[in-house]
Amino acid sequence: xxxxxxxxxxxxxxxxxxxxxxxxxxxxxxxxxxxxxxxxxxxxxxxxxxxxxxxxxxxxxxxxxxxxxxxxxxxxxxxxxxxxxxxxxxxxxxxxxxxxxxxxxxxx
Numbered sequence: 089x090x091x092x093x094x095x096x097x098x099x100x101x102x103x104x105x106x107x108x109x110x111x112x113x114x115x116x117x118x119x120x121x122x123x124x125x126x127x128x129x130x131x132x133x134x135x136x137x138x139x140x141x142x143x144x145x146x147x148x149x150x151x152x153x154x155x156x157x158x159x160x161x162x163x164x165x166x167x168x169x170x171x172x173x174x175x176x177x178x179x180x181x182x183x184x185x186x187x188x189x190x191x192x193x194x195x196x
Contacts, residue, residue, distance in 0.1 A: 089153060089154065089155060089156065089184070089185040089188055090153070090154055090155075090156055090158075090159045090162075090182055090183065090184065090185060091151070091152070091153050091182070091183045091184075091185050092150075092151070092152045092153075092154065092159065092162050092163060092166070092180065092181070092182050093149060093150070093151050093180070093181045093183075094149070094150040094166045094170065094178060094179065094180045094181070095122065095124065095147050095148070095149055095150075095178045095179050096147060096148050096150060096166070096170040096177070096178040097147060097148075097170065097172065097176070097177065097178060098121070098146050098147060098148050100148075100169060100170040100172070101119060101148045101150075103169040103170070104150055104165070104166055104169040104170055105117070105119075106169070107165035107166065107168060107169035108150075108152070108162065108165055108166070110165065111158060111161050111162060111165060113154075113155065113157075113158055114152070114154055114158060114161075114162065115153075115154070116152075117150055117151065117152045118150070118151040118152075119148055119149070119150055119151075120148070120149045120151070121146065121147075121148060121149075122146075122147050122148065122149045123144040123145070123146060123147070124144050124145065124147055125144050125145060126176060126179075145176070147178065150166060153185055153188060159182060163180055163182065166180055167180065
């Protein structure tokens, strides 16, 4: 299994959600509002995000855990839907998941 975390511009959350809904076999995704900054924090991207007092901008973190076979589809869907071509579009991280346990299942 894979865990895919993506940090995207807040204005792209709906587009990413629509893109993920098109992937057959994907069980779901989680979203969190986050604050952060990247290496281009002092350069203009043509996009003016809301900033907090520390200079961090508002983004959305997308988290998806999926079967290995869906990794490429999920990454491609997020990339296509979140891409604007401007600095600060975000990042996608992919990690291995050793085990997943549904809470409704009886533990071993």
